[in-house]
Amino acid sequence: MTQTKKKEQPYTSKLRGVAALLESTTSEEVIATKAAELIPIDRVHQSNSQPRRYFDPIKQEQLEASVNQHGILEPLLVRPIELEQYEIVAGERRFLAAKAIGLSKVPVVVKQLTDVEAMQIALIENLQRAELNPLEETEGILQLLSIETELSKDELVLLLYKMQNEAKGKVTQNVLGSPVSEKVIELFESLGKLSWESFVSSRLPLLKLPPEILTVLEQGKIEYTKAKTIGRVKDKTFRKQLIEEAIASSLSLSQIRARINDFQPKSQQEAIFYRLDSAYKRVKKSKKLLLSNPKKQKKLDSLLTQIENLISE
Template sequence: MAQKRKSLDESALEFFKSPIPESAEAPAKAAELVALELIHLPKQQPRRYFDARKLQSLVQSVKEHGILEPLLVRPLSDKQYELVAGERRYRAAKEVNLSQVPVVIRELSESEALQLALVENLQREDLNPVEETEGVLQLLALKLSLTVDEVTSRLYRMYNEVKGNVNSANPNVRVSDQDPTVQSVFDSLGLMGWESFVKNRLPLLNLPPELKEALSRGEIAYTKAQAIARVKDEQERKALLEAALNENLSLSQIKERIASLKDKSADNNEGEPSSLRSRMATAYTKAKKSKIWEDPKKQKRLKKLLAELEALVSEG
């Protein structure tokens, strides 16, 4: 069961505990008004998916009440600023053509800013599983000074070690013992344990594109997406996904349709060579174990069938 999410303040505090960058230790300044045109989105943006309806609801709120919670920015050169946290508010302000927005300015390096942005993004209540997975991997990559692919590989190694599937030249050296940072990051976020993350979240990144996109948009539960992903035929998989979305199929209904697709596929393949070979092998195995050899009438029929088979094979 997922752990209770911690507030952004709690997560940021714990996240920067060891070690805490000097800029993150500095007390936050009071909010001040800054021209919206002076604020720019960062090159690396943790947030990729926005619920259009929720964004429009925020736009309406900003029209009526303005920006109630300041944006977090860091200063750049020439009195320009880079957004660190609050992208939805930033987008809503642009849509209603606000000239100024309240901001809190903090001196942060590019790496520190990205870390805080990732933490802020991971605290959202509407976070979908794909965003959550990608965000956690980015955060770990920054903390461990590795690439996302290297972090993924290391997490799988740690998981295999814990489960006893160790395949190493030196089994006494455990990756999991060398990475306390991994545990501390998951503890600070309060989302789930790292083992659950490896088992239930990392496989989502290997989903077919259409399923990953539907999951990212929040249109389907990840358990349903994982089930549909087992359908190898692309057209059948896409058709099943469309049916699941349009008919709001339950997980059990999806599994029933997958079973039906397998039965249909088996029926269609009855005439294929691979199926014939399988049937022949099965029949031979059953024949050796049956009591057909004790029945003279069945032996006579079997001799006739065998003669036909030998003649057919000799023709080939």
């Protein structure tokens, strides 16, 4: 019998999600776990470690309409946390939809799970069913690593950068090959999503992005490659303008880079006049909005008077 190579498996071993969990049990356990039961919705609680934090409002409304018409077709996977109280492991969107339309009971499959197992399933279930945005995925993987290694998030980030520097030969090796680094590498191989090297180079930098970029990234309004590029811009005003333009005009990565290159000022004076020119273009685009808002129109008139007085002086 030909053995499937690890690289050919999209998700390996115990990290393949809810289906893998149910399929890995004995026949008696399958009967017990697959038999869904209806329980009051107020006994079901969301998990603090849920990797998915942003839910697209349009998709959520569509799900609510579906649940309202057809009911919940697939039960939630939950685990007991105290007497007759349960925590959601998989199915949070269905749970929120049920609450929104006022269902009093929801179908659940109850399974005894450790913190590690629950986090693994929640992360992989989200990766398979509805892709996490890159920021959520990064935070989720770090959570999973934290549980597995018993290291804090900051300690993990430091460890991963040390591993990267050692792998590149920049520093003497003393972390790679250690039990904790082997755990990290093994978990990434089990996830089958991306390598630990790729995670360090492409995902960890997202955690250092300015707040306004993190917000639109978390909302799925911009790709992480574009977010990283805009994040390198030091001028806050230009950075904010570029984010807005990139989203509104669906700028490509090359277009974003071109605008950044055009912005590079040779002096502080040039930077000021670039901002003035950019602001003028935005005012022209927002003409109707400004004219329909008396307060904004009055403020704009005042600012123009100040500029005219400045020029006169």
